[in-house]
Amino acid sequence: MQLPGEVTDRSVIIYMTGALCTQPAQIFQSWQARAVIQNFLDQLQRRESSDLKLLAGLEVKGSAYSPSPAAQVLARLLGLLVDLPCEQVRVKAPDLASLVREPLPLAELVERLYDHWRGYERYLIFEGAADHSRDRALEGHMPFIYNNQDLTSLVREAYRRIERNLRGYWPRVYRQVPAGANLSLLIDRIRWSCPGGPYEVLRDLRMIRLALLTPPVLLYPRRNRRKGKITRSLRHPLRNLHLDLDRWLCIPLRVGELCFLFFFDRDYLSLAISLVNLFELSGHEEARRKPDGIVLFGLPPESMEGERTSFYIDEEEDIVIGSVVKSEEVDYFGYCKKMILTLHNVIMMRRGRLPIHGAMCRLRLRHGPDLGLLIAGDSGAGKSETLEAFRIMADEWISDLTVVFDDMGSLLLTPEPRIRAYGTEIGAFVRLDDLDPGYAFGHFDRSIFMNPHRQNARVVLPITEYSHIVAGYPVDLLLYANNYEPVTEDTPAVEFFSSPSQALSVFQAGYRVSKGTTDERGLVRTYFANPFGPEQLPDLHQPLAERYFEAAAEARVQLGQIRTRLGIEGWEREGPRQAAEALFRHLLGQVSNRAS
Structure with a gap:
């Protein structure tokens, strides 16, 4: 079953089970492109922007999953402008002729739409076989890497062609900005040593096996500090728990010598992926082992019984489980990191360390x-x-x-x-203000920056x-x-x-x-x-x-x-x-x- 994609006010998630489109114009035939355009138009409408005059007479109001006539017309127009100059667009699509009457203002609108797209957290998720060869041979990684590069090339080429057909000339300065996905994942169902019983709900959740980051990676969690403390619970969090298989993923991690499975609701995808800069991503054999610790990040509030963050010690299975409620209040990377480290410490104390x-x-x-x-x-x-x-x-x-x-x-x-x-x-999760500026920017290409414009701005870097x-x-x-x-x-x-x-x-x-x-x-x-x-x-x-x-x-x-x-x-x-x-x-x- 193919997982559904998603477009929100801050992220675009594209799931791929087949081949990417091969022509730049095909981008604008996707529902994700229309959803992004609709969000862009909503932004212009909130600001009462004069750019909307270019779409005069078209209804702008809509939603990401039900785009307005204006969003659909603009997507169709951009698809044509990839291959045709304005004169030919007027001939091929007379109903769009009024929109290309003034090419330069439209070119400026396209420039702002391009910046709007690049302002999203952009995820490309592939589902495929993740056997042991992917850990041992580069060839197992190359299709994953090339698909990410292909999307970047398609988006960048579409933008440049449209700008050329609107302005009448090619640019003399080219900027190779990241235009495709800035976070890509390969996921697969792994047969791991699931203990059974209440753990069965986790058995078939897909695991992240490879990750690709395209810097600069700038993320904007909704919170910028932790609140409260992690408490011990005497209630098994997996009993009578039901999870949507399409919404939950797992990232297997090595926390020192320990094997962890970090399960999360995809609303926290940016936080979970950032863990690859902080902990070692497990190899194929380690991912299949019975875990020492399990984290459940984004549990329904009703299953937490009023708790925000807690851990449970399963004496019978010798597993420590951490639970974090689904809430905007925990949309901060510190909750991921500190829950994992709490479980690590509990396990180590139980082992005499x-x-x-x-x-x-x-x-x-x-x-x-x-x-x-x-x-x-x-x-x-x-x-x-x-x-x-x-x-x-x-x-x-x-x-x-x-x-x-x-x-x-x-x-x-x-x-x-x-x-x-x-x-x-x-890795390290440190305050940006406390790092030497030369060091922080010297490692810009390997770092994940979180809320760099706010107090307690943070960076995750290996x-x-x-x-x-x-x-x-x-x-x-x-x-x-x-x-x-x-x-x-x-x-x-x-x-x-x-x-x-x-x-x-x-x-x-x-x-x-x-x-x-x-x-x-x-x-x-x-x-x-x-x-x-x-x-x-x-x-x-x-x-x-x-x-x-x-x-x-x-x-x-x-x-x-x-x-x-x-x-x-x-x-x-x-x-x-x-x-x-x-x-x-x-x-x-x-x-x-x-x-x-």
Whole structure:
């Protein structure tokens, strides 16, 4: 069964099960083209634009799925103008002659329609076989890639031909702007290890197997921050649940060493696809495994019984399930990311590992040893920003810097004893304002930007290899990101604790000044700076934390805090930079002492 396409006020979804059209003029015979034109005319009508005078006498009012006479006539006219100049259009279609009486104003209207089209989130979704060969051979990927390129070429050629036939000449400057789909997917039904019972409702949902992003990718979620907290539910979310197979898709992910299935209503397609920049997309074999975690994003409100975000531990199947209600309030990428990480943390605690809300990198100092640096802290504490400062200073201080994780990881205690850290994400979801402008725009071609015009503008960008996040690097320094205290003689930028109990008390208190990334304000406190699992299950987490901090001290891990001052007005950039510099000076001092 072919999935239906969709055109909304901000997105166009085109499903392909056969071949694309081969001629540019055929574009305007599609219902999607007429729907886009209708939305464009609706926009002009709301603004009371004088452009509508070109369509005088035609009824403009309509809808995407029932286009007006004006939208249908304009689609027909544009289809003719792809191949014919105005003079021939008048001969071939006398009823359209009045519309091409003034070619230049019509050319300007076409230019604005072209910009309107490119302002959509444009999805091209192919359904096809996704066997193991697609993971092993490039040939399995090429038809998918070429179809995306073909659509771009068709749209761009149609636009240029129309403009030439209206203006009477070809342009002398060509701009190869993205004109086709900016997000393309290959989907298929995969036989995965579905446990049965209440999970049967998920068995036949289509999975995303390949993704193609055409930058720049600019997305505009309806919200720009998270609200509330994820709660534990004692009710199985899949019992008596009914899902529309045409509306739901699945994206299989590797969250560190874990296998996740992220099921979502297609209203959240932009959020779900953005996950490919944050987590490793599962290979064919991993996608077929029984998952460690399942996320259901966009459940009907009646099935959530008043909850917005919650998780359930299925003891019998050893699966943790996260649920997010369908609502405009959760149309923000942070809900996807943090639900996945919450499930990860719950699973890791159940397996005896200590989850850490923080950022870690592996440093190789110039003329010094390799060091594992882990900075813990809640949202806006400055952990990622400090690592960003390390990256900027890399040429001066270090030989190599490898990011292990940017937001969440877990610690494993080995017999030596040694503390090893494992990550979850290959990417980062960071505030655009907190990145060095040169770095953000230098990675423009790989990034997904979200609401770049609003407060808390965010970018999702890949920053490390999957092999690094599962390598298990030793931890040499474990620091708490203190973003609220000034740096003075008594409170230095970098301070080390005298005992594991002193360190434990600071980490457990979890103080920070909120940066407006959530609905919190001012100086707030979060148990272990980690509201994503440990706060919900403190009885499971506390014994682990005590054991790991004692073991860290025994393994000679340096425990301390780093004052980033990210929460102090005026220190948002300079604070993390000075904190990173102070830490480097401490490390270099240690290297010098060892050498002497």
